[in-house]
Amino acid sequence: MQEDSFFKTAQELDKTDSLATYKNHFITTDNLIYLDGNSLGKLPKKTVEINKDLIENQWGERLIQSWNENWLNLSGNIAKKLAQILGADESEILVGDSTSINLYKLAFAALNAQGNKTKIVTDSLNFPTDLYVFQGLIANHFKNHNLEIVESTNNISVDTQQIEKVLDNNTALLSLSLVTYKSAYLYPMKTINEIAKKHNTLVLWDLSHASGAIPVNLHKNNTDLAVGCTYKYLNGGPGAPAFLYVKKELQERLTNPIWSWFGHEKPFDFSINYTPSNSIQKFATGTPTIISMAAIEPGLEIILQAGIENIRKKSLEQTTFLINLIKHYLEPLNCVIASPMNANERGSHISVQHNEGYRINRALINPKNKTAPVIIPDFRPPNNIRLGIAPLYISFTDLYVAVKRIEEIIKTKEYEGFSLEKLTVT
Numbered sequence: 174m175q176e177d178s179f180f181k182t183a184q185e186l187d188k189t190d191s192l193a194t195y196k197n198h199f200i201t202t203d204n205l206i207y208l209d210g211n212s213l214g215k216l217p218k219k220t221v222e223i224n225k226d227l228i229e230n231q232w233g234e235r236l237i238q239s240w241n242e243n244w245l246n247l248s249g250n251i252a253k254k255l256a257q258i259l260g261a262d263e264s265e266i267l268v269g270d271s272t273s274i275n276l277y278k279l280a281f282a283a284l285n286a287q288g289n290k291t292k293i294v295t296d297s298l299n300f301p302t303d304l305y306v307f308q309g310l311i312a313n314h315f316k317n318h319n320l321e322i323v324e325s326t327n328n329i330s331v332d333t334q335q336i337e338k339v340l341d342n343n344t345a346l347l348s349l350s351l352v353t354y355k356s357a358y359l360y361p362m363k364t365i366n367e368i369a370k371k372h373n374t375l376v377l378w379d380l381s382h383a384s385g386a387i388p389v390n391l392h393k394n395n396t397d398l399a400v401g402c403t404y405k406y407l408n409g410g411p412g413a414p415a416f417l418y419v420k421k422e423l424q425e426r427l428t429n430p431i432w433s434w435f436g437h438e439k440p441f442d443f444s445i446n447y448t449p450s451n452s453i454q455k456f457a458t459g460t461p462t463i464i465s466m467a468a469i470e471p472g473l474e475i476i477l478q479a480g481i482e483n484i485r486k487k488s489l490e491q492t493t494f495l496i497n498l499i500k501h502y503l504e505p506l507n508c509v510i511a512s513p514m515n516a517n518e519r520g521s522h523i524s525v526q527h528n529e530g531y532r533i534n535r536a537l538i539n540p541k542n543k544t545a546p547v548i549i550p551d552f553r554p555p556n557n558i559r560l561g562i563a564p565l566y567i568s569f570t571d572l573y574v575a576v577k578r579i580e581e582i583i584k585t586k587e588y589e590g591f592s593l594e595k596l597t598v599t
């Protein structure tokens with residue numbers, strides 16, 4: 174029977190999976206399959222200990238002495254680990270603020286540095302916050318600039334030629350998500366960077382859906398600028414500080430639009446006039462959020478131990494396996510795969526579309542039969558069920574079970590027990 178053959182394959186793949194034990198580094202819940210690690214990663218066990226010590230000892234006992242003892246070095250220590258994962262130098266990464274704020278700071282700096290060039294290019298697959306940041310920069314400051322949004326013709330990917338066509342010598346900035354949030358389309362970073370160089374266009378990548386899932390290789394790909402979150406595949410915790418990357422050669426040319434004391438060359442001289450630091454620190458904005466920052470480190474350590482190349486390898490095997498399962502069990506039930514079929518063009522999640530996508534998602538999370546596994550993916554309008562694969566804690570059998578549950582929900586119309594009214598966070 175086909176069913177058995179997929180199940181058997183899943184079990185065999187799990188047996189030979191060299192990353193199989195990494196799930197033990199995370200807090201787990203019985204009978205729960207978590208397919209939303211691309212939105213909020215799981216909690217590493219070590220984070221619980223570290224934050225307990227931070228709150229009870231460092232804050233509770235040592236109080237302000239902890240700034241010198243632990244806290245001032247914290248963002249640098251985290252940048253060092255992140256730099257290894259992203260293929261950059263630690264002197265090019267700053268941890269802090271949200272992705273949106275970092276995007277604003279670097280886009281502002283890039284547009285300023287580009288003088289009279291007035292075109293900003295992005296695509297229709299980009300995350301809304303990115304589009305809003307560019308719209309706001311134009312509305313509030315760069316009033317002569319215009320934003321050109323390259324349209325995806327299939328809502329899955331954008332051809333490199335489409336990007337190439339709109340870039341010209343007036344293009345100041347090109348900004349894209351390396352892995353797009355809905356379809357998981359993965360841009361050919363190096364090629365795009367090379368095309369942009371021909372026009373002296375600066376490229377700002379949003380790595381939110383890529384960091385921790387694929388080797389980004391910022392240096393190898395000759396990347397100018399990047400930002401990204403740490404709470405997705407990096408498992409840093411809800412609202413964990415984001416990061417920004419500025420290539421060494423660009424650091425002198427770019428200026429942080431928000432001048433603050435933590436970006437000053439000598440913050441603790443308390444000078445009246447602003448002199449920016451000549452390091453990546455010049456892009457800081459005020460006092461770092463220590464409690465949420467400390468929570469990032471254990472997740473990075475797990476990734477470094479597992480190896481980002483190994484994570485990518487397993488991720489590709491898993492997205493391929495998942496696509497085969499969907500083709501076999503779900504396509505006959507009117508499901509459509511809305512992610513790239515070519516493995517080299519996708520990140521680590523697969524979007525499946527169905528007219529009842531929202532309610533199928535609700536039924537996966539709240540099964541009618543209480544002994545059925547709870548499966549948590551997420552939903553993105555209009556009808557995408559996003560199945561996120563975090564290879565550190567997802568098994569091949571998990572994917573099999575999830576697809577079989579979706580099949581059951583559709584076949585038995587279990588989703589009819591749920592309201593069409595959407596929750597705020599989907």
Ligand SMILES: *Cc1c(COP(=O)(O)O)cnc(C)c1O
Nearest residue numbers: 271272273300350354379381382
């Ligand atoms: C998740 C995500 C963000 C989130 O930005 P915040 O400022 O942390 O809310 C931004 N961009 C992309 C591409 C994302 O996937």
